[in-house]
Amino acid sequence: MIDLPSALPRITDPDVKRTYGVDASFGATPPEDFEVVRARDTADVVEAMTYAQAHRIPVVPQGARTGLNGAAVASEGCLVLNTERLNTIETVDPVEGLAVVGPGVVTEELKKAVRVEGMSYPPDPASAASSTIGGNVATNAGGLCCIKYGVTADYIRGLQVVLPGGEVVTTGRRTAKSSAGLDLTGLFLASEGTLGVITEVVTRLVPAPEDPLTALATFDSLTAAAEAIVALRRDPQPPSLLEFLDDLSIAAVQDLADYGFPQGCAAALLVQSDRPGHVEEDTRRYADIMTTHGATDVALADDAQEADALLAGRRALNAALEAKGPNLVEDMCVPIRALPRLVEEGRTLCARHDVEVTMSGHGGDGNLHPSIYFDPTEPDSRARGFAAFADLAQLAIDLGGTISGEHGIGTIKAPYLRRQVGDAALARMRAIKAVFDPHGICNPGTSYTA
Amino acid sequence: MIDLPSALPRITDPDVKRTYGVDASFGATPPEDFEVVRARDTADVVEAMTYAQAHRIPVVPQGARTGLNGAAVASEGCLVLNTERLNTIETVDPVEGLAVVGPGVVTEELKKAVRVEGMSYPPDPASAASSTIGGNVATNAGGLCCIKYGVTADYIRGLQVVLPGGEVVTTGRRTAKSSAGLDLTGLFLASEGTLGVITEVVTRLVPAPEDPLTALATFDSLTAAAEAIVALRRDPQPPSLLEFLDDLSIAAVQDLADYGFPQGCAAALLVQSDRPGHVEEDTRRYADIMTTHGATDVALADDAQEADALLAGRRALNAALEAKGPNLVEDMCVPIRALPRLVEEGRTLCARHDVEVTMSGHGGDGNLHPSIYFDPTEPDSRARGFAAFADLAQLAIDLGGTISGEHGIGTIKAPYLRRQVGDAALARMRAIKAVFDPHGICNPGTSYTA
Known part of the structure; x- marks a missing residue:
């Protein structure tokens, strides 16, 4: 049982709480024992992170729960630290080409707010209408724009983060450029809540394009x-x-x-x-x-x-793919020339496992989202589905690609990460985590920490 | 005395060696006792880094020695590990939009090679005709293109690096996107040789623009x-x-x-x-x-x-600025709106120290290179010059800017970095260094390590 400081705004209604126990990942279920804090401001995050480190309670940072790989699913005995209420757009500055926003700002809301000023915040994950900027940073989200505009990482100048123990760190810059020591900002891109909790984001903006x-x-x-x-x-x-x-x-x-x-x-x-x-x-x-x-x-x-x-x-x-039935969404990115092999060999291997697969996505980036159809409640179907999922991950690696183009690793893909990045890189990622989170309370079991 | 493995190609001529003891920084002089290895391949780098760690010998990684802040100046008893001979352009691939090159490839040579394929590698530091890609990565070099195209960091997909002890680590990706664990590639951008030695660079390319x-x-x-x-x-x-x-x-x-x-x-x-x-x-x-x-x-x-x-x-x-006399080059980047204050207050404070200053640079980025004129061999002039330099750095910080837009920190600006990034960030940078370089042999005394 977690005995939270009473000043923290926790969710008490058990039904509501259960909805905060999962993200959008396939077959996710909430655990029995967990708490959810919906932070109102940085001070709440500081208090929660201070308490969590002191009591060695795992923290699962969470935005709008649109993630597909299980990086924001509550674990047994954890504290879900949700930041969707930190949703202030503090600054939109077309001259400096930046915006300063809370991590809970919905992606589409930021895009609209800067458009009024003649500017564009290009990243456009398919979930933009509900996903938050904080979650976009934590997964290094992409979208339909990447072939021309790149991913979230290309539009983040700096962050404010709260580390385990409650220390507040400001990273990066507000200027157009900076070359001053190690890039701590970049570490948080795709970190999936394993290093700390993002409480402010400085984004880069570009002039708005024409209607396409x-x-x-x-x-x-x-x-x-x-x-x-x-x-x-x-x-x-x-x-x-x-x-x-x-x-x-x-x-x-x-x-x-x-x-x-x-x-x-x-x-x-x-x-x-x-x-x-x-x-x-x-x-x-x-x-x-x-x-x-x-x-x-x-x-x-x-x-x-x-x-x-x-x-x-x-x-x-x-x-449409949801309407077809329950499906597990892949997110592999391969060299452009390997696209035909990804599609054809991917289909063949899914057929071998007797599961249906659809192939679609950001072809111009070599980034496809195969959807694998199976019934997670039926053991044989589940086994075949996850076997196909694993084989697809291996196929992406064999083709010189990545097991995640833009969704992140989460818990679902964690078993395959080592094969892609290798022992040496994985060991350094884990050692870097210890720099920020020495007691390992931030989203344990996720991505490279698993 | 360093007793290098005999297979390593060291420079024996003392006059030649002395030229490898310094970079282009103001007033740099080589130390008495140091060795220079001009690596022919990754194996040489591995051997040098294995030897250096075993004997706790400081290593100063070095490219074309065009750096302005002293990050590639030999220190007493160090091993200068020069990579300018690792200058092969292995791959230029317009379909995937990438090039794979050795760190010793001269920036301008890469730009020319990809132009033949209708592509562009945008970063264009003023030193492009002599600087190397490895050095550009190590300083996160910019140039005249940044207002539209950004800096070196925006064009690096992945690296091969050799760590102290000789371990070879591959970071990043060759695909258009990836969201798979922590971004180790980004850590090496602007790391100024403090984490390891870069032996291969995967760059992103874009379609060539029109003649301007x-x-x-x-x-x-x-x-x-x-x-x-x-x-x-x-x-x-x-x-x-x-x-x-x-x-x-x-x-x-x-x-x-x-x-x-x-x-x-x-x-x-x-x-x-x-x-x-x-x-x-x-x-x-x-x-x-x-x-x-x-x-x-x-x-x-x-x-x-x-x-x-x-x-x-x-x-x-x-x-032209060189021809005027010896000068120390600043590299501050401030918010665009702060440019007039940077110029005017910067001139005022230099006048107060009775030193001449010219102001020029990448105005569109808020990134200026004040050149401070003084005589480094004359104690009073030198004191006034460095006092003005320090005050300019503080002015940049006070204006919400950075003490380095694109040149890096090196040894010359190291005293001012803490004021800009703060204790918390600086402590994490140092702890991250220890992850890659536990014995602190990589370019000690440089940037955030000083």
Whole structure:
């Protein structure tokens, strides 16, 4: 039993508390004994981290619980330290090109707030409408923009973090550049709550782009689609979005509603340009490139509204895949040239385990999200599903890739991390954790700590 | 006396060795007793690092010795481990958008090699013609491109490093994205040789931009120039280069040769666009913006050749400042709005110490390089010069900035780092060093280790 300081705002309703015991990861269940603190400010985080270290209580830092790999699931006897109420947008400064926000600010809210000032905060995870900036930092979230704009790490200048024991540390800078000692900020990107709790984020902003236009192309072979991706990446003005869907993903979208995606093709690519003054010209050129590389059909949006309509199917994809049934989402990123092998060998190995898999995601980055369908409550199905999951992770590593492009490792992928990064790097990650968290109370069992 | 393994290629000629005992920092002199190994390959680095740790010999990793803050100056009894011969460009891959290179590759050589493939490696420190990629990583070098393209850290995907004791560690990724454990790569950016020796670098590449055009504007007040910088940064398509020179810098350039810079003005701005299809339109718009904000004269290049001519004065600046006499180069970066205060208060405090200072640099980033003129061999002059240097560092901190935008801390700025980053961050940097270098043999006395 955890005997929290009474001043800390804990959740007492058991049903509400249970909802804070899990994130969005497959098959997550809350433990019996845990507490949830919904911090109101940095002082609450300091008090909780002071108490937790003194009593050696594991702390699970938590944002909006949209994570897919179990990094924000309560463990037995833990303190969930939720920061979604630290949701103030303190500063949006277009001259300095930065914003200062609480970790609980919802990604989409930040994007809207800076847009008013003519600026853009590019990272756009699929969960942007509900995920928080703090969680985006903790997982180094990506999204549909990465081919042109990169990931969350590319937009973080500095952090305020609270370490175990309650020490408050400020990292990084507010200036455009700095080269002053070791980069502590970068360590927190993708750290998944293993080093401390983020209480403030200084983001970089860029000038807002133009409203994009979209082209949707269909292919009757995966190889042709992959070749089109390579060709688009070689364009002197590459796309701002380049998404891939295989036949089963397209079918799932169309099963949800008619988004106008053609059935009976092997794959589809969605491509956008947001380049000021050139969206139409770029999109037409992308269409030509895809036709040259074997697209059987290309639909071109004439205006922003049509472009949105074409993209709506992609935006509905996660819901469509959910509607198909329970599925475990992979997140591998491989070299662009290895994409066809990832798709084809991934399908083959899933078939070998007798589980269905859909392949879709950020093709332009080599970053796909295979969804593996199985019943986690049925032991045989569960065993086959997780075996396929493990084999897919190994396939990504064998292809020179990573087992996580943008979701993080969490608990679910922790068993495979060593194979990717090697003993030497893993040992250093663990030793660095001990620098920040000598008693190992921050999210134990997650990612490289497992 | 260091008794190196005989297989290691050490420099025996004492005169040559002495040149490897210093970098480009102000007043640097080589010590009496040190050895220099010019590694031919990773195996040499492994052997040197194994030997050095076993015998607790300090190692000073070194590239092309262009550093300005003393991070690559030999210390008494040390082993200088130079990697300039590890200069192979192994891979340039435009499809994956990466290059794999040895740390000894000269920055300009990498830029040329990728340009042939239609790609760009943007970082462009002023020393690009002689500096090496390894040194650029170790200092997180910047340059004239940063306002649009960022710094070296933004273009490094992964590293191979050799740690004390000879262990070889691979960090990072070759894929477009990865979110898999702690970011060890980022720790080596700006680490200035304090963690290990870089033996391979995986860089990110982007599509090559268009040849830029240039506008040169003069102002009769610093405030007007600073306001023009703010306005240019708010343009929806901001410049790819935005350089600032004060009156004394302009005079120094014109004293070197007639670069067509107007004399008798308070400040000049050089502005470029490299946006495909828009360089002329952008440059004209920048000219208008500067006129609106008080430019007394604007010269516009009509073609790439004229643009080069306008920029030639800026490129000659370092030589021009050198020609004026011995000077210590600062490298502070402050919020954009603080630029006028940095220039004006910086001049005032230098006048108070009775030393001359020129102010120039990457105005668009808030990153200036004041050059402080004094005679390091004359005790009184030296004392006044270093006092002004220290006060300038404090001014940068007081303005919310950093004591190094892109040159690093080295030994010269080490005394001021704590004031900027604070005790908590500094303590963690030192503890992280111990993770990689438990016996403290890597570049002791440099940056956060001092």
